Amino acid sequence: xxxxxxxxxxxxxxxxxxxxxxxxxxxxxxxxxxxxxxxxxxxxx
Amino acid sequence: xxxxxxxxxxxxxxxxxxxxxxxxxxxxxxxxxxxxxxxxxxxxxxxxxxxxxxxxxxxxxxxxxxxxxxxxxxxxxxxxxxxxxxxxxxxxxxxxxxxxxxxxxxxxxxxxxxxxxxxxxxxxxxxxxxxxxxxxxxxxxxxxxxxxxxxxxxxxxxxxxxxxxxxxxxxxxxxxxxxxxxxxxxxxxxxxxxxxxxxxxxxxxxxxxxxxxxxxxxxxxxxxxxxxxxxxxxxxxxxxxxxxxxxxxxxxxxxxxxxxxxxxxxxxxxxxxxxxxxxxxxxxxxxxxxxxxxxxxxxxxxxxxxxxxxxxxxxxxxxxxxxxxxxxxxxxxxxxxxxxxxxxxxxxxxxxxxxxxxxxxxxxxxxxxxxxxxxxxxxxxxxxxxxxxxxxxxxxxxxxxxxxxxxxxxxxxxxxxxxxxxxxxxxxxxxxxxxxxxxxxxxxxxxxxxxxxxxxxxxxxxxxxxxxxxxxxxxxxxxxxxxxxxxxxxxxxxxxxxxxxxxxxxxxxxxxxxxxxxxxxxx
Numbered sequence: 001x002x003x004x005x006x007x008x009x010x011x012x013x014x015x016x017x018x019x020x021x022x023x024x025x026x027x028x029x030x031x032x033x034x035x036x037x038x039x040x041x042x043x044x045x
Numbered sequence: 046x047x048x049x050x051x052x053x054x055x056x057x058x059x060x061x062x063x064x065x066x067x068x069x070x071x072x073x074x075x076x077x078x079x080x081x082x083x084x085x086x087x088x089x090x091x092x093x094x095x096x097x098x099x100x101x102x103x104x105x106x107x108x109x110x111x112x113x114x115x116x117x118x119x120x121x122x123x124x125x126x127x128x129x130x131x132x133x134x135x136x137x138x139x140x141x142x143x144x145x146x147x148x149x150x151x152x153x154x155x156x157x158x159x160x161x162x163x164x165x166x167x168x169x170x171x172x173x174x175x176x177x178x179x180x181x182x183x184x185x186x187x188x189x190x191x192x193x194x195x196x197x198x199x200x201x202x203x204x205x206x207x208x209x210x211x212x213x214x215x216x217x218x219x220x221x222x223x224x225x226x227x228x229x230x231x232x233x234x235x236x237x238x239x240x241x242x243x244x245x246x247x248x249x250x251x252x253x254x255x256x257x258x259x260x261x262x263x264x265x266x267x268x269x270x271x272x273x274x275x276x277x278x279x280x281x282x283x284x285x286x287x288x289x290x291x292x293x294x295x296x297x298x299x300x301x302x303x304x305x306x307x308x309x310x311x312x313x314x315x316x317x318x319x320x321x322x323x324x325x326x327x328x329x330x331x332x333x334x335x336x337x338x339x340x341x342x343x344x345x346x347x348x349x350x351x352x353x354x355x356x357x358x359x360x361x362x363x364x365x366x367x368x369x370x371x372x373x374x375x376x377x378x379x380x381x382x383x384x385x386x387x388x389x390x391x392x393x394x395x396x397x398x399x400x401x402x403x404x405x406x407x408x409x410x411x412x413x414x415x416x417x418x419x420x421x422x423x424x425x426x427x428x429x430x431x432x433x434x435x436x437x438x439x440x441x442x443x444x445x446x447x448x449x450x451x452x453x454x455x456x457x458x459x460x461x462x463x464x465x466x467x468x469x470x471x472x473x474x475x476x477x478x479x480x481x482x483x484x485x486x487x488x489x490x491x492x493x494x495x496x497x498x499x500x501x502x503x504x505x506x507x508x509x510x511x512x513x514x515x516x517x518x519x520x521x522x523x524x525x526x527x528x529x530x531x532x533x534x535x536x537x538x539x540x541x542x543x544x545x546x547x548x549x550x551x552x553x554x555x556x557x558x559x560x561x562x563x564x565x566x567x568x
Contacts, residue, residue: 001256001259001260001263002260002264004095004263004264004265005095005259005260005262005263005264006263008094008095008096008098008263008264008265009095009259009263009327011095011098012095012098012263012323013323015098015102016102016316016319016320016322016323017316017320017323019312019316019319019320020313020316020317020319020320023309023312023313023315023316024313026309026312026477026478027065027306027309027310027312027313027477029477030306030309030477032064032065032305032306
């Protein structure tokens, strides 16, 4: 591969997958507030 | 429920995704579809290669994600299927919901057909049934496409029966409901899709010529950034890719529990979708690089998208590559799984809407609604003329169903009903990433401008020449007529009264949420 293609590939992967990693980290830092949730199976099931 | 006799007085509780994780998986399953695999790689290549990353990310951040959150806010705040949620937002907005439901009806009917083809091609991969003429095999031997477009009932059994099988599986998932059906299907199929697709990408990267393919895909053409059509392509792709603006995300988020991190979850969904697309670009172009080398041609000579990529180029690659059968199974199997998880989300829009309108139970609604879509799908598409119909309905429902529908929805919500401050407040109540003034500017400004440009372009291109040179009556009926018919039918459905049993009239669960919200606001 050419250097410019490699560079762009790395930038693409870093921005998009990096964005995903940040989004996942943010979610992990704020766990679900299970206490406030109604926990009931729908009766038709 | 405390007592069985209370069922008519107290409607059954709305089903929910049991965890945030399952919602995220299902939303990713919906967003990741055929388009990520067969559309994105070509769009990126054709619009600046590596340089496309810039308009792509800009479109994602300024239009895709804001619109995704708009859908989330409407579905989650008003806790209903698209028509019910928009009706609760404002009575005048109900037709928007029905329009989205009808768009989903059309999409589901033809989308299932492509999944059925992919299923057959997964099996064909073992024997390389297409021989050395993948194109002739697909259009001639397999689909038996007739010479001219028209309406015929010349059924092709090799498409009809796999389609019947796909519908049977999908109906079972729909009948099982949100937790036992949709959540479970996504939690199995999505990880499986990821593993299979990763294997496919790795295998493609080891093919001779792969580097040439990646060069073609990633080498930036910076001059493309000055071309407005490249930016339009980025916005257009983002709208389709994220499944925003036609009811899916409204419906799915209505099944979320009350205190949920909407924006935090949405960011994961949006970036997973894009992450998958980048991966697909790498896999597809590595394979195309191999195909070009084997043919002694340039990558630009073999590059293609959509049906041509999946059912002509890929079979050719499968025939030539070492361990080709494995590659075929991974590729077509991925199409099947990506397709099924998207198909069920499209169907859920219709099922949820009918369930809300008529006050029916889950099982009955799923059977009737999915059965009806399946019947239409099986009657019209697995025929010798089905491909023409599929192509036309796809083109018109995308332009004048999804895109135009999203434009009207955004303009009505932002400019006529002025609901963005209310929706912004809802998003910020429980979410980690706050959506304030900037979000409203993007939704009320950037999104409609991009959509106006896209709809205008589509209108000009479709009016200046009859689509694909098909007969005028055919495009008039199944293109323009179908797209216009959806709007008329949406208005008709709005005027049909909601059932007495419907949650539109009596929904204690929703009422108690409003009371809670008001109490919280007063504090």
